[in-house]
Amino acid sequence: MIRSSIRAKLITAFTVAAFVQGAITCLVGMQLFYNQMLTRAQSEVSAALNSAREIYLNHLREVKDTVRLSATRRRIIDPLARGERAMLAEELARIFRDEKLDFLTALDPKGRVVCRAQNPSVFGDDRSSDSLIQAVLKEQKPVAATVIFPRERLLCESPALAERACIQFIETPGAKPREGTSETAGMVLGAAAPILDENGRLVGVLYGGMLLNRNYTIVDKIKETVFMQQTYKGREIGTATLFQGDLRISTNVRNPADGSRAIGTRLWSRVYDVVLNEGRQWIDEAFVVSDWYITAYEPIRDLTGRIIGILYVGILKQPFVDSLWKTISVFVGIALLGITLVIVIAVVIAETLTRPLRKMAALAQTVADGNYAVEIKVQSRDEIGRLAEAFNTMTGRLSEVLGELREWARTLEAKVEQRSHEIQAMQSQLMQSEKLASMGKLAAGVAHEINNPMTGILTNASLMLEDLPEDDPRREDLETIVHETIRCRRIVKGLLDFARQSKPEKKNINVNDSLRNALNLLRNQASFRNIEIVEHLDPYLPEISADPNQLQQVFVNILINASEAMPGGGQIRVVSRRADRSGSQIEVSIADTGPGIPPEVRSKLFDPFFTTKSTGTGLGLAVSYGIVESHGGTIEVESEPGHGATFIIRLPSAEK
Numbered sequence: 001m002i003r004s005s006i007r008a009k010l011i012t013a014f015t016v017a018a019f020v021q022g023a024i025t026c027l028v029g030m031q032l033f034y035n036q037m038l039t040r041a042q043s044e045v046s047a048a049l050n051s052a053r054e055i056y057l058n059h060l061r062e063v064k065d066t067v068r069l070s071a072t073r074r075r076i077i078d079p080l081a082r083g084e085r086a087m088l089a090e091e092l093a094r095i096f097r098d099e100k101l102d103f104l105t106a107l108d109p110k111g112r113v114v115c116r117a118q119n120p121s122v123f124g125d126d127r128s129s130d131s132l133i134q135a136v137l138k139e140q141k142p143v144a145a146t147v148i149f150p151r152e153r154l155l156c157e158s159p160a161l162a163e164r165a166c167i168q169f170i171e172t173p174g175a176k177p178r179e180g181t182s183e184t185a186g187m188v189l190g191a192a193a194p195i196l197d198e199n200g201r202l203v204g205v206l207y208g209g210m211l212l213n214r215n216y217t218i219v220d221k222i223k224e225t226v227f228m229q230q231t232y233k234g235r236e237i238g239t240a241t242l243f244q245g246d247l248r249i250s251t252n253v254r255n256p257a258d259g260s261r262a263i264g265t266r267l268w269s270r271v272y273d274v275v276l277n278e279g280r281q282w283i284d285e286a287f288v289v290s291d292w293y294i295t296a297y298e299p300i301r302d303l304t305g306r307i308i309g310i311l312y313v314g315i316l317k318q319p320f321v322d323s324l325w326k327t328i329s330v331f332v333g334i335a336l337l338g339i340t341l342v343i344v345i346a347v348v349i350a351e352t353l354t355r356p357l358r359k360m361a362a363l364a365q366t367v368a369d370g371n372y373a374v375e376i377k378v379q380s381r382d383e384i385g386r387l388a389e390a391f392n393t394m395t396g397r398l399s400e401v402l403g404e405l406r407e408w409a410r411t412l413e414a415k416v417e418q419r420s421h422e423i424q425a426m427q428s429q430l431m432q433s434e435k436l437a438s439m440g441k442l443a444a445g446v447a448h449e450i451n452n453p454m455t456g457i458l459t460n461a462s463l464m465l466e467d468l469p470e471d472d473p474r475r476e477d478l479e480t481i482v483h484e485t486i487r488c489r490r491i492v493k494g495l496l497d498f499a500r501q502s503k504p505e506k507k508n509i510n511v512n513d514s515l516r517n518a519l520n521l522l523r524n525q526a527s528f529r530n531i532e533i534v535e536h537l538d539p540y541l542p543e544i545s546a547d548p549n550q551l552q553q554v555f556v557n558i559l560i561n562a563s564e565a566m567p568g569g570g571q572i573r574v575v576s577r578r579a580d581r582s583g584s585q586i587e588v589s590i591a592d593t594g595p596g597i598p599p600e601v602r603s604k605l606f607d608p609f610f611t612t613k614s615t616g617t618g619l620g621l622a623v624s625y626g627i628v629e630s631h632g633g634t635i636e637v638e639s640e641p642g643h644g645a646t647f648i649i650r651l652p653s654a655e656k
Contacts, residue, residue, distance in 0.1 A: 014346030022335035041294040048313045049296035052222045064144035064191040071193035071206040081203045092117035103157040104208040118158040131303040132192040144191035145303035151184040165213040175266035187212045187244040213249040243310035256290040292317040458485040504547030512537045518555035530569030537576045542653040550627045557620040565594030591646040597639040
């Protein structure tokens with residue numbers, strides 16, 4: 001039988017291992033570098049998107065400031081109040097020219113057009129359905145947002161605007177099919193501001209803005225500021241685009257054929273699904289007109305939150321690809337050099353090892369001598385085979401001991417894990433029991449100490465109310481005392497209900513009503529005099545099934561805590577909205593600009609009797625937590641020290 005050469009085996013094994021290791025190194029290295037390259041590029045384009053968004057919002061703020069300041073001019077207020085259209089038209093035209101707006105329109109308090117800067121002969125049309133005008137008429141505060149103007153409205157403002165907004169579709173690889181051949185509507189940075197006379201009476205609305213279609217100011221500013229006009233092999237590295245829907249209406253992406261701006265080309269279908277359909281950002285590779293870019297897209301929404309367009313920035317992918325191939329070449333060169341070096345070392349090691357192998361095999365066999373059965377049959381007839389046979393014998397004995405050790409370790413681990421779970425469950429149950437017991441004791445004391453005086457107050461106030469004539473000026477104050485005393489009794493009842501785990505008296509309500517009731521109750525209190533309350537309540541929220549008194553109690557507790565966190569004044573922002581696109585949940589957030597909540601305090605906020613104030617029982621948030629939980633909802637806190645605190649309440653809709 002021919003005996004194998006150990007030297008040849010070693011050299012062959014080392015060579016194969018070197019080739020495999022080199023191949024793996026190249027593949028893994030290329031993948032790691034590609035991932036690192038992509039991550040760095042995505043980080044760069046994400047930062048570019050943040051800068052682009054700020055530039056876009058700055059232009060929107062400039063339009064808003066221009067309209068807001070113009071609405072305070074006497075040459076606008078007086079002619080509008082007296083109905084002097086000629087003087088009003090002259091002033092509008094002057095502001096229009098000086099501020100470089102695309103349109104400027106004055107409307108009456110009912111939303112009807114009084115005069116246009118560019119087209120003064122067209123007036124009297126009703127624009128009260130416009131979301132910006134509705135917001136100004138309702139709040140009497142300036143507002144600004146991105147809006148879509150249909151062609152008929154653009155024609156009213158100026159036929160030139162309608163012509164500029166009209167964009168023919170250009171066939172674009174990878175775009176979704178779309179009906180029609182052109183887009184006639186325009187996307188506008190719009191702002192509206194109330195026009196008030198010296199008595200604060202609303203005499204009209206000033207509406208102005210900038211048409212984005214074929215307006216390259218923003219996209220070129222983004223390219224100049226963010227990408228600093230960088231080029232690669234004669235091509236611009238960075239690009240920016242404003243989309244109306246999926247249509248490019250303002251861009252510095254170029255057509256490959258003639259180098260013109262790619263106005264009329266359309267969005268890649270994969271980006272369309274993520275950004276326009278799902279309302280999420282896209283930060284990844286994307287095909288843009290004719291080439292691949294590392295891109296960032298985010299939706300542009302109107303005042304109602306509807307997605308009407310997209311803001312895009314992108315970095316040409318080709319520089320990264322070229323850098324990748326250069327790195328691959330370096331990796332391959334290093335791998336080939338390493339393989340050559342390994343082969344040389346393998347020859348030297350093989351020659352060195354073959355001499356002492358017989359001695360090593362004899363020593364291993366001596367160690368393995370004894371009454372032990374050989375478990376593995378070794379077919380090799382060289383020294384390595386003999387060494388493997390000896391070690392197989394020893395490992396056979398060791399495997400028995402190791403098997404017993406593993407079984408013992410598994411048993412011990414299972415017992416430890418079981419005991420740990422039992423201890424955690426017992427601790428959780430004990431903490432909950434202690435909290436509920438404490439709440440029960442306090443609830444009984446509150447019912448005894450408060451209900452009796454409340455009953456006396458309610459009885460006396462009610463009797464006094466019955467004795468007062470209808471026109472007595474004190475009647476309104478007594479009605480407030482009766483109403484608030486009844487609510488105090490209900491709060492005590494809610495506290496008892498929380499301790500006893502009783503169910504709330506639910507009915508279908510609009511959460512905005514409870515929020516307004518809570519705000520109206522607290523707005524005139526002394527602690528709220530230096531606090532600005534900002535409301536953003538979605539008027540189209542679905543109803544929820546809830547106990548209105550309990551829900552109002554939750555909002556009052558959180559609002560009072562927010563005011564107490566800002567003794568020197570600040571802002572409280574109250575927002576209601578849908579928690580998801582399906583409307584299965586609604587979300588209410590109450591944010592303050594106070595000092596924030598330290599992490600060690602935030603974990604205990606909802607514990608009964610926990611408070612950081614020198615006065616108070618520490619039950620407000622515990623009761624609120626119980627009320628929200630009994631309504632099938634959740635309450636969370638987001639806060640960073642020095643950056644205020646936000647309480648987020650989510651409740652299921654009535655349908656859910």
